[in-house]
Amino acid sequence: MDRIARAFRRPEKRAALIPFLTAGDPSFDASFALFREVIAAGADLVEIGIPYSDPLADGPVIQAASLRSLRAGFSLPKAFELTAALRRDTEAGLVLFTYVNPLFQYTPERFFRDAKAAGADGVIVPDLPVEESDPVRAVADRYGVALIPLIAPTSGEERVARVCAAARGFVYCVSSLGVTGERAHVSARVRELVAMARRYTSLPLCVGFGVSAPDHVQSIAEYADGVIVGSALIRRLERAMADWPEDEAAWAEAVRSFVRELNFPLLRQAGM
Numbered sequence: 001m002d003r004i005a006r007a008f009r010r011p012e013k014r015a016a017l018i019p020f021l022t023a024g025d026p027s028f029d030a031s032f033a034l035f036r037e038v039i040a041a042g043a044d045l046v047e048i049g050i051p052y053s054d055p056l057a058d059g060p061v062i063q064a065a066s067l068r069s070l071r072a073g074f075s076l077p078k079a080f081e082l083t084a085a086l087r088r089d090t091e092a093g094l095v096l097f098t099y100v101n102p103l104f105q106y107t108p109e110r111f112f113r114d115a116k117a118a119g120a121d122g123v124i125v126p127d128l129p130v131e132e133s134d135p136v137r138a139v140a141d142r143y144g145v146a147l148i149p150l151i152a153p154t155s156g157e158e159r160v161a162r163v164c165a166a167a168r169g170f171v172y173c174v175s176s177l178g179v180t181g182e183r184a185h186v187s188a189r190v191r192e193l194v195a196m197a198r199r200y201t202s203l204p205l206c207v208g209f210g211v212s213a214p215d216h217v218q219s220i221a222e223y224a225d226g227v228i229v230g231s232a233l234i235r236r237l238e239r240a241m242a243d244w245p246e247d248e249a250a251w252a253e254a255v256r257s258f259v260r261e262l263n264f265p266l267l268r269q270a271g272m
């Protein structure tokens with residue numbers, strides 16, 4: 001069974017917890033250690049954000065993380081290096097996150113070749129519309145890397161059906177419009193979106209955008225197969241870096257404890 005599918009079949013949990021961190025934030029080595037921490041803390045899959053200078057779908061927290069990483073000299077080749085290092089260390093699912101621009105500059109052929117060689121299981125390209133995804137998916141399929149699509153509450157049924165028909169790995173159900181960033185409440189509309197997508201795919205359906213507290217995780221886990229958290233996790237990292245500028249162990253503790261806090265409702269739901 002492939003690593004993405006396996007992440008959703010852990011008997012002890014109702015839903016998979018999927019943290020997002022920006023690769024190379026705040027440095028290559030620190031970032032590698034932080035990814036290992038969130039996996040050790042219970043993440044079933046991780047989203048590895050490849051920093052980009054114009055992250056149009058990202059809110060201020062992830063924009064700042066991308067900037068820290070780029071200023072530390074991070075680059076797309078280093079993202080494959082980091083992924084390969086993580087692959088040597090874990091069997092967790094590794095999903096790369098990039099935008100259309102860097103993907104086409106590098107070319108899909110080289111990107112998926114290098115992603116596969118590095119041990120990546122999937123790739124998410126949030127600004128690649130389904131109308132233009134066929135040729136990219138053909139390359140991804142050839143390398144056996146899942147091109148994971150996104151749907152949003154504004155996606156009509158026809159579009160949901162079309163995206164689900166082309167989906168690989170899982171379907172990312174964006175909870176609300178706008179950019180990434182913590183929200184006090186995760187929109188209830190995403191529950192309907194997931195219910196609609198269930199009619200068009202048997203792949204796992206994961207919800208992201210705005211998740212920032214255990215009760216968000218618990219309510220999403222009642223109807224979805226995975227919960228994605230990015231900005232809230234990165235903000236705790238930011239706070240730890242501000243409070244303990246040189247203490248990487250403190251940064252690791254900050255992300256580890258937050259992932260455990262978010263994971264707790266999933267374990268409780270499974271009767272752990």
Ligand SMILES: O=P(O)(O)OC[C@@H](O)[C@@H](O)c1c[nH]c2ccccc12
Nearest residue numbers: 057126180181208209210229230231
């Ligand atoms: O940061 P949030 O609100 O927790 O949302 C997840 C998000 O970080 C991650 O999945 C992501 C990072 N960049 C994106 C761009 C588009 C869609 C999703 C993303």
